[in-house]
Structures are given as structure tokens and as C-alpha cells.
Amino acid sequence: MLGKNIIAAVNPDAQQRILLAAHWDSRPFADHDHDKHNHYTPIDGANDGASGVGVLMEIARQMSIQKPNIGVDIILFDLEDYGQHASIDRSINGENTWCLGSQHWARNPHVSSYDAQFGILLDMVGAEGATFGYEYYSNHYAPGIIQKVWKTAASIGYGDIFRKEDGGGVLDDHVFINKYAFIPTIDIIHHSPSTTSGFFEHWHTLEDGIDKISKESLKAVGETVIHVAYLE
DSSP: OOOOOEEEEESTTOSSEEEEEEEOOOOSSOTTOSSGGGTTSOOOOTTTTHHHHHHHHHHHHHHHHSOOSSEEEEEEESSTTOOOOTTSOTTTTGGGGSOHHHHHHHHSOSSTTOOOSOEEEEESOOBTTOOEEEOHHHHHHOHHHHHHHHHHHHHTTOTTTEEEEEOOOOOOHHHHIIIIIOOOEEEEEOOOTTSSSSSOTTTTSTTOSGGGBOHHHHHHHHHHHHHHHHHO
């Protein structure tokens, strides 16, 4: 499988840098759709993938107007959602089929000896009524960054969305950035304990379309992340 990561840099010569990321691919099969006839149909991925990309594109636009004092690298990873079909026992291949773009980049960064102070990954940040808790691996690898981001969110009025509570754990791109690139990186991701998947209602179904996206959710995440960047 051929994948391609998309990488952009703001203030490329700055020594002090942070990393912002999302995945730009979408699930190649709707293997959690309520209709089994759709289980091999690709999804739009408006929330699962595109929501984080949309936020980062707007952040990049804002930074082109007013540059931050630091360097910012924006990476859109490919093949995050290429993981094996739900009908296959996940224990067979484990992490080998998921997050392939970030696994490759973390071992082979675009700049030799690349380093960043910290990273923020955005995944599934656009659903109506989305809230964000402390994702397990984020809090394990980068608890200080969790506190920095959640404190910033509260300071600009989004404390009800960025909640000081358990946000579950998910194998996502940030895990491999932490493990292989050694950059403390967190995942801002919508966890829904009320669903069987633990994710938003339309996860990996054909219902993950633009009509399910909330401007308010995107705004809360985008404003929080850009405040973090400009305050560095």
C-alpha cells in the first residue's frame, strides 16, 4: 500500500518548534455500518479524518496572516485508518495495519534529527456536542501538555468541552510519535462511553458525512490549539 504524508512548515528556520497533526485518509470500508452490505464500502470520513484536517488548514491560514513566534510543523498523516477489517481478529496483526503514515514518519522524519517541544494530534473533533477528556496514552506520555492545552481551553471559555476526566485510550498516530520520535504528543479525540465502539455514533459508517459536523466543535478545538501555539 502506497501512502503519502503531507507536511507544511511555518517559520521553517525557527529553532523552537511544535508539531500539529491529523490524518487525511478516511476508512476504506464502513465495517461498523448498521447495514452489513456496506461493510466494504469506503466512507466519507467527515469527522474521522477530515475534521482535524479542516481545523489545521484554518490554523495554517491564520498563521499565514500573522506568524507565531515559534516554528510550527503541520503534518497530515496517511493510512491511519487503513487498519484491518473489523471481521478480522485484531490480535492477529495488532498495530501493524494502523497508523502507517505516522509510524513511517516517526522513524523517518522529514528533517534529519527533527525535534519539537511537543505535538498535538486532532482526530474526530467535529461531531455535534463533542467533548474531550484526557486520552490515556496522551496522559501517560505527555501529562504536562495535556494540562497546558486543557488550561488554555478553560481560559478561553471551553472548559465544558475540554473536560478534566478520563477520555479512554486509543491506538492513534500520537502513540507512535511518542514511541519512535520521542516527542511528547497528545491526542485531542472525542471519546463516547455511551457507544459500543467508544467513539462517536457514526464512526466507520456511511453516516460519517458533512451533515454530522458541528461548526461549534471545530471552533472550540481550533481556537484552543491556535491559542496554545501563539502563547509559546
